Amino acid sequence: MILPVQIHLTLPAWTQHVVDMGRLYPTDEEQVLLAIELSRMNVEQNSGGPFGAAVFTAEGRLISIGVNRVIQQSCSAAHAELMAYMTAQQRLQQFRLNANGEKITLATSAQPCCQCYGATVWAGIDRLLIGARSEDVESLTGFDEGPLPADWVGELNRRGIEVRQDICREAARSALARYRELEGQVY
Amino acid sequence: MILPVQIHLTLPAWTQHVVDMGRLYPTDEEQVLLAIELSRMNVEQNSGGPFGAAVFTAEGRLISIGVNRVIQQSCSAAHAELMAYMTAQQRLQQFRLNANGEKITLATSAQPCCQCYGATVWAGIDRLLIGARSEDVESLTGFDEGPLPADWVGELNRRGIEVRQDICREAARSALARYRELEGQVY
Numbered sequence: 001m002i003l004p005v006q007i008h009l010t011l012p013a014w015t016q017h018v019v020d021m022g023r024l025y026p027t028d029e030e031q032v033l034l035a036i037e038l039s040r041m042n043v044e045q046n047s048g049g050p051f052g053a054a055v056f057t058a059e060g061r062l063i064s065i066g067v068n069r070v071i072q073q074s075c076s077a078a079h080a081e082l083m084a085y086m087t088a089q090q091r092l093q094q095f096r097l098n099a100n101g102e103k104i105t106l107a108t109s110a111q112p113c114c115q116c117y118g119a120t121v122w123a124g125i126d127r128l129l130i131g132a133r134s135e136d137v138e139s140l141t142g143f144d145e146g147p148l149p150a151d152w153v154g155e156l157n158r159r160g161i162e163v164r165q166d167i168c169r170e171a172a173r174s175a176l177a178r179y180r181e182l183e184g185q186v187y
Numbered sequence: 188m189i190l191p192v193q194i195h196l197t198l199p200a201w202t203q204h205v206v207d208m209g210r211l212y213p214t215d216e217e218q219v220l221l222a223i224e225l226s227r228m229n230v231e232q233n234s235g236g237p238f239g240a241a242v243f244t245a246e247g248r249l250i251s252i253g254v255n256r257v258i259q260q261s262c263s264a265a266h267a268e269l270m271a272y273m274t275a276q277q278r279l280q281q282f283r284l285n286a287n288g289e290k291i292t293l294a295t296s297a298q299p300c301c302q303c304y305g306a307t308v309w310a311g312i313d314r315l316l317i318g319a320r321s322e323d324v325e326s327l328t329g330f331d332e333g334p335l336p337a338d339w340v341g342e343l344n345r346r347g348i349e350v351r352q353d354i355c356r357e358a359a360r361s362a363l364a365r366y367r368e369l370e371g372q373v374y
Contacts, residue, residue: 003203005197006196010192010194015190016192021189064191065190076276076306089263090194090195091191113309114305115305118303118305118306119264121302121334149334149337187282
């Protein structure tokens with residue numbers, strides 16, 4: 001038996017046709033709405049779970065996106081936020097996205113799970129923008145969000161990361177509900 | 188600008204020569220000692236941070252290994268535990284390692300950070316074997332382990348994951364101290 005030494009993950013092909021890298025997303029709402037649109041497309045295209053995320057510069061330039069790819073790529077870690085962080089870091093060739101002093105934002109369609117919460121601590125972002133709440137994820141889809149520190153927002157704040165919640169929450173909830181309608185797999 | 192859609196991560200080439208996939212690691216101590224040896228080799232070979240991990244079946248058959256690759260691969264998520272989970276899942280083509288009923292163990296040279304803690308909730312393991320404590324990591328290397336739930340062990344236990352700590356702790360501490368001696372980068 002050979003030791004497995006390679007990990008290869010990809011975003012779905014449709015992302016290259018849907019996402020306009022040329023435009024700016026200057027407001028928090030526009031940034032989260034892109035993440036929600038990605039979550040909805042991921043469901044409609046049957047390419048993963050109902051979660052999307054995107055990494056932006058302070059002025060709203062798009063660096064990368066992510067969608068959930070857990071089942072499709074046999075990878076429990078392939079959540080939207082982690083895919084967005086990893087593709088952004090590979091693109092910039094920086095393991096801390098804000099290492100050069102540029103302010104970086106992650107917008108996500110739903111509150112990060114326990115893994116992506118922890119990954120957020122290390123990714124090098126300055127702002128975290130969240131659409132749906134964990135309770136929305138759990139009640140609308142049945143996905144478990146996992147255990148977090150009691151003061152999860154404060155822990156991020158103390159590490160220099162601002163957190164804004166409930167951005168376009170109803171749109172985010174509606175994308176989650178669509179996954180249930182289509183009887184998407186919950187794991 | 189083109190949307191980045193690929194993530195490619197690799198373990199160092201030396202891992203293929205050092206790790207014997209043919210032998211069994213039947214005890215908890217042997218499993219953690221392999222993780223510690225990997226952490227030490229990663230330091231000596233200058234291929235990443237001082238952390239190693241390995242995934243085993245219940246009888247001690249090795250499925251995969253991981254070492255820290257954060258700097259080398261420009262990926263804040265490329266911690267030893269996550270590399271071990273992802274390579275194991277790609278090898279088995281299962282996003283839950285124990286989905287087929289086989290009991291799975293992760294052995295790690297040091298207590299998982301906040302990200303790898305969360306990833307452990309989703310990876311599909313039954314046992315988590317830990318060498319060095321978080322306080323060893325922080326005092327011996329200066330690496331931050333990040334915020335965890337207050338009862339992090341209990342949260343894993345309630346999800347069916349047994350946790351054993353302080354396995355070969357002194358050997359694990361010694362590997363961490365070696366990183367400081369060699370003035371490895373702390374981020």
